[in-house]
Amino acid sequence: MRLPLPQFDRSDRHPNHIAEVIATSTTEFLAQCLEPEDLSFPPMPPFGSWVSCADEESGNKVYGIVYYVTTMPIDSVHRPVALGLSLQDLREEQPQIFAMLKTEFRAAIVGFKPSLETVVKNDIVYQYLPPRPPQIHQAVYRCEPEDIIKFTEELDFLRTLLMVSGAPVDSLTAAAIREVYRLRKADRQWLVNAGRTLSVLLKDDYDRLRFILSQVHP
Template sequence: MRLPLPQFNRSNRDENHIAEVIETTTTEILAQCLEPDDLSFPPMPPFGSWVKSQDEESGNQIYAVVYHATTMPIDSVHRARALGMSLADLREEQPQIFAMLKTEFRAAIIGFEQPKTNNSNGAVYQYLPPRPPQIHQAVYRCESDAIIRFSEEMDFLRTLLTINGAPIDSLTAAAIREVFQLRKADREWLVKAGRTLSILLKDDYDRLKYILSQIHI
């Protein structure tokens, strides 16, 4: 059976606290999802979903978009093998399986928000921050209000389109779909996003068409 660590006890953490940074670079973070209290897989954040963490030195809130997630054995030497059992059967007969797995995800950094002070409400910047989050910083799902505030301007689309090592076009479309849904199908915002993409991809019509085809109204 899984032996939960005190810091992983769900009752002691924010419901949006889903992971912890285990590797950090200027442009992205690698985070490991926190273990649930029951016999289930850690919740894998959806492709294109928005997460945030913090640079402790500056207090900046760092925003990122998930582009890759995986569940694998904790032991990197031995691969998981097919057992021919349902998840319900595994929970009943092989509960230790769940304690032997980990879920990780990579998220591309697309901007940051400065901390609020007496003289400032906290400015939002849609480019790479001076520093990424530190190792072992908490990673949270972004609240709807934070995503809506961050996406008022469209410069984050340029940042998304320059990410390396990710399915950029599908990621851009997924990020736009997420915001569009949170904005309750705000068509004016979607048109603005489409126009921005058309400018950024003015020399690559096929790519623009492919991205727009993945954005459903």
């Protein structure tokens, strides 16, 4: 007999609270998307989008960029099969499907904002790995545009992205730049600076540089 899952009050959940950390390491964390209240799949954070997670013990706010997203069964027994139904048909005829799947994503850590107790200026951010990653069960949020704009005033995070293992790093770098460029309302000077930074980092690999820049549309 399958026991019912515990019910939690979601009324006070922040609208940007989209996931929860379920695995963590020095350079990245794995998060599971929270289930929506209606019969639908959890919203997938886009490839190259920015998320943050507050490490409650250290007080640091850790920033990450999504580089891998997957939807899979919650266990290895109930595998999905093709049904030939639309999403609306699934809601009406097979509503249990939505409870049998989970959506997870991996985010590469690109920097952090220290706790207010450890810094004089409360708007300082660091573009290198924090002393410790977020802990299990910490909430993961979509980053606010102003936070991303503040973080990307410096461009050292591009080096971190180019070193992410197990990811299409060239496409990831391009996607992150595109998102920032959009949020900065097509700030061409910022885009030129990003291109110059990449040219220094990839000075011996013109083909990679050209491939990344070709995916960024001014």
